[in-house]
Amino acid sequence: MNKHCGQASIQFADAPVIISAANVAGPKEGAGLQRAFIDCILKDNLQGFDSWEKCESYMMKEAVKQAAAKIKLDVESIDVILAGDLLNQLMGTHFAMRSLSRPFLGLYGACSTMAESMLLGAVMIDGGFASHVGCAASSHHDAAERQYRFPTELGSQRPPSAQWTVTGAGSVILSDKGAGPCITRATIGRVIDYGIKDPNTLGAAMAPAAAETILCHLADFQLQPTDYDMIFTGDLGMIGRQLLIELCKNKGVDLSENYQDCGCLIYTEQQDAHAGASGCASSALVFCGNLYRHLLLKTYKKILLVGTGSLHSPTSYQQKESIPCIAHAVAVEVGE
Amino acid sequence: MNKHCGQASIQFADAPVIISAANVAGPKEGAGLQRAFIDCILKDNLQGFDSWEKCESYMMKEAVKQAAAKIKLDVESIDVILAGDLLNQLMGTHFAMRSLSRPFLGLYGACSTMAESMLLGAVMIDGGFASHVGCAASSHHDAAERQYRFPTELGSQRPPSAQWTVTGAGSVILSDKGAGPCITRATIGRVIDYGIKDPNTLGAAMAPAAAETILCHLADFQLQPTDYDMIFTGDLGMIGRQLLIELCKNKGVDLSENYQDCGCLIYTEQQDAHAGASGCASSALVFCGNLYRHLLLKTYKKILLVGTGSLHSPTSYQQKESIPCIAHAVAVEVGE
Numbered sequence: 256m257n258k259h260c261g262q263a264s265i266q267f268a269d270a271p272v273i274i275s276a277a278n279v280a281g282p283k284e285g286a287g288l289q290r291a292f293i294d295c296i297l298k299d300n301l302q303g304f305d306s307w308e309k310c311e312s313y314m315m316k317e318a319v320k321q322a323a324a325k326i327k328l329d330v331e332s333i334d335v336i337l338a339g340d341l342l343n344q345l346m347g348t349h350f351a352m353r354s355l356s357r358p359f360l361g362l363y364g365a366c367s368t369m370a371e372s373m374l375l376g377a378v379m380i381d382g383g384f385a386s387h388v389g390c391a392a393s394s395h396h397d398a399a400e401r402q403y404r405f406p407t408e409l410g411s412q413r414p415p416s417a418q419w420t421v422t423g424a425g426s427v428i429l430s431d432k433g434a435g436p437c438i439t440r441a442t443i444g445r446v447i448d449y450g451i452k453d454p455n456t457l458g459a460a461m462a463p464a465a466a467e468t469i470l471c472h473l474a475d476f477q478l479q480p481t482d483y484d485m486i487f488t489g490d491l492g493m494i495g496r497q498l499l500i501e502l503c504k505n506k507g508v509d510l511s512e513n514y515q516d517c518g519c520l521i522y523t524e525q526q527d528a529h530a531g532a533s534g535c536a537s538s539a540l541v542f543c544g545n546l547y548r549h550l551l552l553k554t555y556k557k558i559l560l561v562g563t564g565s566l567h568s569p570t571s572y573q574q575k576e577s578i579p580c581i582a583h584a585v586a587v588e589v590g591e
Numbered sequence: 592m593n594k595h596c597g598q599a600s601i602q603f604a605d606a607p608v609i610i611s612a613a614n615v616a617g618p619k620e621g622a623g624l625q626r627a628f629i630d631c632i633l634k635d636n637l638q639g640f641d642s643w644e645k646c647e648s649y650m651m652k653e654a655v656k657q658a659a660a661k662i663k664l665d666v667e668s669i670d671v672i673l674a675g676d677l678l679n680q681l682m683g684t685h686f687a688m689r690s691l692s693r694p695f696l697g698l699y700g701a702c703s704t705m706a707e708s709m710l711l712g713a714v715m716i717d718g719g720f721a722s723h724v725g726c727a728a729s730s731h732h733d734a735a736e737r738q739y740r741f742p743t744e745l746g747s748q749r750p751p752s753a754q755w756t757v758t759g760a761g762s763v764i765l766s767d768k769g770a771g772p773c774i775t776r777a778t779i780g781r782v783i784d785y786g787i788k789d790p791n792t793l794g795a796a797m798a799p800a801a802a803e804t805i806l807c808h809l810a811d812f813q814l815q816p817t818d819y820d821m822i823f824t825g826d827l828g829m830i831g832r833q834l835l836i837e838l839c840k841n842k843g844v845d846l847s848e849n850y851q852d853c854g855c856l857i858y859t860e861q862q863d864a865h866a867g868a869s870g871c872a873s874s875a876l877v878f879c880g881n882l883y884r885h886l887l888l889k890t891y892k893k894i895l896l897v898g899t900g901s902l903h904s905p906t907s908y909q910q911k912e913s914i915p916c917i918a919h920a921v922a923v924e925v926g927e
Contacts, residue, residue: 263671263694265720306910335599335779343679344904345699349782353915358599358779360707360919361902363681363699371696375711382718384601402906443671443694446685566697568680570738574642579689583696 262468263443264475270437271380271388273373273587274430275328276547277321278540279314281396281422287522292544293423294321300397300422307407311340311347311395311424316354318426318543319389328428333357334385337372340393340535341365341420343402347393357389366461366490367444368392369425369539370562370583376429377438377585386431393424394534403454403569417455418492418533421521425539427547436550440586442472446566448579454565454572458495458518458530461563464580465491466502469561472584473508480510483586484555487546489538489563490518492531517541538562550589557588598804599779600811606773607716607724609709609923610766611664612883613657614876615650617732617758623858628880629759630657636733636758643743647676647683647731647760652690654762654879655725664723664764669693671715672725673708676871677701677756679738683729693725702797702826703780704728705761705875706898706919712765713774713921722767729760730870739790739905753791754828754869757857761875763883772886776922778808782902784915790901790908794831794854794866797899800916801827802838805897808920809844816846819922820891823882825874825899826854828867853877874898886925893924 277294285296295317297310304310315338323330336355339362340347352359364371372390379385399420400407429438447464465488473480480486480503491499496516503510517538522528542560549555562585567578613630621632631653633646640646651674659666672691675698676683688695700707708726715721735756736743765774783800801824809816816822816839827835832852839846853874858864878896885891898921903914 263721308906308910339699341680342904343906344677344701344902346904346907349902349915350907350912353782353784356781358781359917360711360779361699361917363675363697365680375696378715378718378720382714382720384714384718385599443696445692445694446689448689566680566685568678568682570644570679571682571686574644576686579685581695581697 262445262471264472265441267377267381267439269381270439271377271429272433272435272437273427274433274435275322275326275428276543277318277325278425278543279317279423280540284421284423284521287526288520289540289545292548307395307398308342308346311393311398312350314424315347315351315391315393318424319355319391322426322428330355333387333389335360336389337362337376338391339363339368341399365564365566366533366535366537367562367564367581367583368535369542370560370585373427373438373585374441374583377441380429380431388429389426390429391426392535392539394420394536396420396422399534413529414455416494416530418457418518418530419522419528420534421532421536421540423536423540425536425543427543436587436589438585439588440476442468442584444468444581444583446579446581448577450577452577454567457533457565458492459498460578461491461565461580462495462498462502464582465499465561465563468582468584470506470508480508481512483557483559486510486514486559488516488561490533491516491563492518492533494530550587553589559584559586598781598807600808601777603713603717603775605717606775607713607765608769608771608773609763610769610771611658611662612763612879613654613661614761614879615653615759616876620757620759620857623862624856625876625881628884643731643734644678644682647729647734648686650760651683651687651727651729654760655691655727658762658764666691669723669725670721671696673698673712674727675699675704676729677735701900701902702869702871702873703898703900703917703919704871705878706896706921709763709774709921710777710919713777716765716767724765725762726765727762728871728875730756730872732756732758735870749865750791752830752866754793754854754866755858755864756870757868757872757876759872759876761879763879772923772925774921775924776812778804778920780804780917780919782915782917784913786913788913790903793869793901794828795834796914797827797901797916798831798834798838800918801835801897801899804918804920806842806844816844817848819893819895822846822850822895824852824897826869827852827899828854828869830866886923889925895920895922
C-alpha cells in the first residue's frame, strides 16, 4: 500500500473483474442524457410504494437483481454485498438487503459510496475472501430533499449553485474470474474540509477532496491524467467541476483534456437541475450504465472513477459546522 | 470463504494482530461495572463542547489517538481507519476523521459497527492491503436519544424493555505483525427481521440475527460454543440475551455455559438502565477495555465477539416498518 500524500493507494495484484452492472432510475433521469444507458426507468417517483424511501429501497434491490440476472447469476451466489445510501440509518439499503438476504456490510460514504463499495469489494476479491461481491448505491431526490432540506412538497426555490439529487441506483458484481473490465488500482480518500458551510454549494465543498485524491493517485502510481482515457468525478456538478480543474491546475496538473463529472452528464439544460446532479446515484447511474458499456465496447480502455462525498448532516449544519468531504478513486481498465 | 447457512465465513490465513486498544466513556459508564477498564472518563456528557454530537466526535478521536499512543505509534502511521456511529450521516465519525486526517472508509452497521470494522480491518491486513488499520465506533446517549426518540431534555419515561445508549467510544489498531490477540475467523451477517416493530424492544429484535450468525459461525468452522472461552454479543441487553439463549437452544446449541452480552456488563442495577446498555459503544467499550485486557492476561484465550445492530431509522418506524437487524462475528484468540 503506497502512502504518498498521506493517502492510501492500492495496486490490485489480480485485478478483480466487473462481470456485470445494472442501473435503475427515476422518470426525470430517464428523460435525461443517460436515457439510452438505463436498464429500468420508473414510471414515477413512487413506483407503487407508499413512500419515497421504500421506492429507493426497491431501486437498489432491482439494480442488484438485474446485475445478477444479466449474467444469469443466481443472487444466492453473491458471497457478500457492500452497499449504502444517503438516508438516515441507510433505510434504502437495509430494506433492500432484508429482501435480498445475502451477507451484507453497510457503508456510509455519502455520494462517494459507489466508489467506496467497489474499492472494498475489490479488496475482498483480490484478497481471496470472496468470489462474487455485489456493490451498490442509491439515492432518491424526494427522500433526500425532505431529509436534508425542506418538505419536498413545499417546492422551495433552489439557488443556482444547488444540485439535483438523482433518483436511481446502480450495482456492479465483482468476481475473481470471468471477462470484463477490471479494477486495477484504488486510492482511499481523507476527510477534507475547506470551510464551506453552504449545503447548497456542495460541488465547491467537495472539489478539494477530489483534487487531493486525484493528485495523490497520480503521484502514487506515477501517472499523468492522460494515462487515463477519461477521469470521472461523482457529483461535483458544473461549479465543482470547474473548481477541481483550477485546483489541479494550480498544482501543475492539467485535467482540462479528459475530465468530466457524472453530475454534468445526467440532466439536460432544459431539465432545470441548476448546477447539475448529485447523490450516490449520480456516479452509480453513470458508471453502471454508460461507462460500463463504453468499457465493454472498448471505446474507453482505462478510466478513473472518483466518487465524491459530502459528509455533512442537517445536524452538523444547524450546529454551524463546515462541510467535511471525501473522495475515493478506483481505476477500471480493459485489456487490448 | 465458507457459505454454509447462506452466510459468509472467513478464516484468516495470517491472523491480523490487535496491537492496541483504547476506550473513552461518559460519567455514567465511568461509574458503572466497566470503571476499571476505561482509559478516559469524561467529566460530563459535553466535556466542554457545545453539542453532544461534537462530544461524541471528540470521544472517537480520543479513542483512536489513545490506542496509538499506548504503543507509541504515530497516528500518521495508520494506513486507513474504518469507523462509524449511530448518528445521521455519521456526524460523530466524520468530524473525528476530519481532525485525524487519515485515509478513511465510513461504515454503517448500527451497533454492530465495532465488529464490522474489525472484520473489514482484518480483511485489509490479511489481504496485504495495509500494515496498520484503525477500527473504531462510538455512540452518545443524549445525541442518540434526541435523534431516535424524544428531545433528551424531556426525560420521557422509558418502558422496562428499553436499553440505555452508551456514551463512549472504542478503538483498536490492527497490524500485520507484532504481539497481541489475533483475529482468526469472522462471519458476515445477513439482514434478519422477525417482524418486531417496537423500537423500545431492540434486544428482542436483534436476538434472531445474533442467533443466525452464531449458529452459522459454529457450523462453518465445526465448533461448539465451548470451543470459545466466552461468546459476547454486542447489546442485546437482558431481554435479548435470554431470547438468544432460547433461540439457540431450540436449534440444539447450548449457550448457557459461556455466553454474555456486553450490554449486561456496563451499568449496575442501581443505575436504572432498565434492560441494559445499547449503542455502538456497548461492544466497543467492553471489547477495547475489559475483554482486550483479559486477552492480554490470557484469562480469556479465545473469544467470539458478535456485534449486533438494529438497522431501523425513525423514518422506517414512522412508516410502520418492522426492525431489520444484523450481526457480525469476529473470533479473537491468543496463543498459549
